[in-house]
Amino acid sequence: MDYFLSEEQVMIRDLARQIAEEKIVPVRAELDETGEFPWDIMKVLAQSDLFGLFIPEEYGGLGKGCLELSIAVEELSRACLGVSTTFAANALGTYPLLLFGTDEQKKKYLPDIAAGKRLVAFGLTEANAGSDAGGTQTTARLEGNEYIINGTKQWITNGGEAEVYTIIAITDRSKGPRGASAFVVEKGTPGFTFGKKENKMGIRASATTELIFDNCRIPRDNIIGKEGMGFVVAMKTLDSSRTGVGAQGVGVAQGAFEEAVKFAKQRVQFGHPVITFQAVQHMLADMATSIEASRALVYAVARFIDSGAKDVSKESAMSKLFATDVAMKVTTDAVQVMGGSGYMKEYPVEKMMRDAKILQIYEGTNQIQRNVIGQALIKEFTKKK
Amino acid sequence: MKIIVCIKQVPDTAEVRINPETNTLIRDGVPSIINPYDMHAIEAGLHIKEKAGGNVTVITMGPPQAETALREAISMGVDSAVLLTDRAFAGSDTWATAYTLAKAIEYLGADIILCGKQAIDGDTAQVGPEIAEFLDIPHISYIRKIDEIKDNKIVVQRLMDDGYDVIESSFPVLLTVVKELNVPRLPSIKGKMAAKKAVIQKMNAADIKADENCLGLKGSPTQVRNIFAPEVKKDRIMLEGTTEEKVTALVNELMRLKCL
Ligand SMILES: Cc1cc2nc3c(=O)[nH]c(=O)nc-3n(C[C@H](O)[C@H](O)[C@H](O)COP(=O)(O)OP(=O)(O)OC[C@H]3O[C@@H](n4cnc5c(N)ncnc54)[C@H](O)[C@@H]3O)c2cc1C
Numbered sequence A: 001m002d003y004f005l006s007e008e009q010v011m012i013r014d015l016a017r018q019i020a021e022e023k024i025v026p027v028r029a030e031l032d033e034t035g036e037f038p039w040d041i042m043k044v045l046a047q048s049d050l051f052g053l054f055i056p057e058e059y060g061g062l063g064k065g066c067l068e069l070s071i072a073v074e075e076l077s078r079a080c081l082g083v084s085t086t087f088a089a090n091a092l093g094t095y096p097l098l099l100f101g102t103d104e105q106k107k108k109y110l111p112d113i114a115a116g117k118r119l120v121a122f123g124l125t126e127a128n129a130g131s132d133a134g135g136t137q138t139t140a141r142l143e144g145n146e147y148i149i150n151g152t153k154q155w156i157t158n159g160g161e162a163e164v165y166t167i168i169a170i171t172d173r174s175k176g177p178r179g180a181s182a183f184v185v186e187k188g189t190p191g192f193t194f195g196k197k198e199n200k201m202g203i204r205a206s207a208t209t210e211l212i213f214d215n216c217r218i219p220r221d222n223i224i225g226k227e228g229m230g231f232v233v234a235m236k237t238l239d240s241s242r243t244g245v246g247a248q249g250v251g252v253a254q255g256a257f258e259e260a261v262k263f264a265k266q267r268v269q270f271g272h273p274v275i276t277f278q279a280v281q282h283m284l285a286d287m288a289t290s291i292e293a294s295r296a297l298v299y300a301v302a303r304f305i306d307s308g309a310k311d312v313s314k315e316s317a318m319s320k321l322f323a324t325d326v327a328m329k330v331t332t333d334a335v336q337v338m339g340g341s342g343y344m345k346e347y348p349v350e351k352m353m354r355d356a357k358i359l360q361i362y363e364g365t366n367q368i369q370r371n372v373i374g375q376a377l378i379k380e381f382t383k384k385k
Numbered sequence B: 001m002k003i004i005v006c007i008k009q010v011p012d013t014a015e016v017r018i019n020p021e022t023n024t025l026i027r028d029g030v031p032s033i034i035n036p037y038d039m040h041a042i043e044a045g046l047h048i049k050e051k052a053g054g055n056v057t058v059i060t061m062g063p064p065q066a067e068t069a070l071r072e073a074i075s076m077g078v079d080s081a082v083l084l085t086d087r088a089f090a091g092s093d094t095w096a097t098a099y100t101l102a103k104a105i106e107y108l109g110a111d112i113i114l115c116g117k118q119a120i121d122g123d124t125a126q127v128g129p130e131i132a133e134f135l136d137i138p139h140i141s142y143i144r145k146i147d148e149i150k151d152n153k154i155v156v157q158r159l160m161d162d163g164y165d166v167i168e169s170s171f172p173v174l175l176t177v178v179k180e181l182n183v184p185r186l187p188s189i190k191g192k193m194a195a196k197k198a199v200i201q202k203m204n205a206a207d208i209k210a211d212e213n214c215l216g217l218k219g220s221p222t223q224v225r226n227i228f229a230p231e232v233k234k235d236r237i238m239l240e241g242t243t244e245e246k247v248t249a250l251v252n253e254l255m256r257l258k259c260l
């Protein structure tokens, strides 16, 4: 369908697609097998300016928004979610600086991030703080002109590979949710190390590790926003980035769908290509329809965010929820359409199905997205009375 | 460092059809691309610029449509583009093509000139070395690696059938490149935006002060009689041993071939 993209947006889509087809598709199975971090592809993305998409021009970026980022993420995801997760998590980690950073912080970090010279990660989750960020135990204590950080973050995408980490830590436990703050920590800071690299079901090219802080001292100026704003920073960050996870869903679903159609046209049983059977056609019809619906929603929410709307929690949660549930369903059905072949590693859909599952879990599980939408509804309907 | 890359727009297929009556290439209906070897030449130009500074200009001789090839090169990051276009250029053989390109390069000035090894349609691999001869400068063909680049010299590896040569040259120099040299980069978004806006400098025969008698069909000495792929002879023998043994073996071989 025509989404009336601008000439520049089409240019971005075409370039991301070219990179996906020429540089990612040929190596995705191997990356999945080895779990090797896709540095070569990151270099290509950097050279193509894609890391700078959503960063303002004054900091060396292209000054585009959520829609352009979503378009690029969608195209990369069509080829490989492991690679696109690496790229999207970089944006996730950058948003705290972009949304709440001081001019100095932006000048210090954003140009390198835009150029793809330094990769970023976002560290919120801990062993006892998953869906419930309130369980955060990592602390940051002010001593003179330094914060001393102690604690362990887990399952952090781009951990170990990124140079810059934006993290949430408790600065004043007595203040409850208002006692958390956001910080930027650079790789190599004494007292900051990485734990084991996780062995995952899918998105295996993406690195997921622990961040271990043991009396890690950082300059006082590394706080992002003010003390006590940690959870605000985290929530606003997720509001901005969730649509990107939705875009990942659109992309992986599209990729799996295309494989399924191609296969169904070629595979002959009972003397006919299986696509001629109505049961198969209906599955493909549902897949195509739900992909188009999630793309329409993701693009609409991205445009809404880019319009400067203030409260986008509900809409961004909707785009993530819908598009990633669709992705799980479509990738599963793609395997079904392809039968036993779909289950084999010779074809990419088994990987897509394994990869898709993460989209319903990270950046807030889809249960949590429903909670966010539900709470927004209660607020809306209370106001209306 | 002033770098000029010569690129040719070619039909997007290795299977070029040939009109049997005129013995010329049939180009209608085939989408055009930058000659694949020239993509490696562009990458080499950008690489040299990144290493040694300077600027990269792409140049092509062709019809007005060849502008697309130049814009594509700009999207990869080259600084400027020149289109040599003039009715008088039509029908050029390799001699006239090289003459015309050489006149333009003489006019523009360059320290390093890069060409592809050959064009995938014409396939002669003559244009690069011929340009160097017209300019009376050294050339090194089949570059597979750039070892060193300094203010006053370049050291490169030339691919040979049985290994490679290491060659050093002063500037200006013309290099023709093979695929082993590098992986051409994809365009960038900033490059694509620049390509859209870029002004392509157009030059005709008068601009480059070319001798009309050397241009186009009129200036082309080649008469195409027949086109065929030359047979590759793989029956070479390397003689081993002491000098005496080798001479004996050589004499025996020449006698066997009835040359002696
Ligand atoms: C591969 C991977 C990469 C990740 N990358 C990052 C990263 O870069 N940065 C980062 O900070 N985190 C990251 N995470 C963490 C991720 O965001 C969390 O896993 C996620 O938020 C869920 O937390 P949890 O796994 O602890 O699940 P839990 O919170 O333990 O949830 C378990 C189950 O209970 C449900 N549940 C919990 N609370 C409620 C509730 N109130 N209502 C209804 N259902 C509920 C959940 O939906 C889920 O089904 C990553 C995780 C993975 C697996």
Ligand SMILES: Cc1cc2nc3c(=O)[nH]c(=O)nc-3n(C[C@H](O)[C@H](O)[C@H](O)COP(=O)(O)OP(=O)(O)OC[C@H]3O[C@@H](n4cnc5c(N)ncnc54)[C@H](O)[C@@H]3O)c2cc1C
Pocket: B006, B007, B008, B009, B023, B024, B025, B026, B035, B037, B038, B041, B059, B060, B061, B062, B091, B092, B093, B094, B095, B097, B101, B114, B115, B116, B117, B118, B119, B120, B121, B122, B123, B124, B125, B126, B127, B128, B224, B227
């Ligand atoms: C058998 C035959 C049939 C031909 N038929 C036609 C025809 O039908 N129509 C027609 O227009 N011409 C025709 N030509 C001319 C020919 O295609 C070229 O114009 C020219 O002579 C280049 O030769 P080549 O393709 O072998 O290039 P090569 O010598 O193989 O090219 C080497 C390198 O020189 C550079 N180069 C070559 N050409 C150009 C250029 N134009 N601009 C910039 N750089 C360049 C590139 O870097 C290229 O990689 C024919 C030539 C031959 C031999």
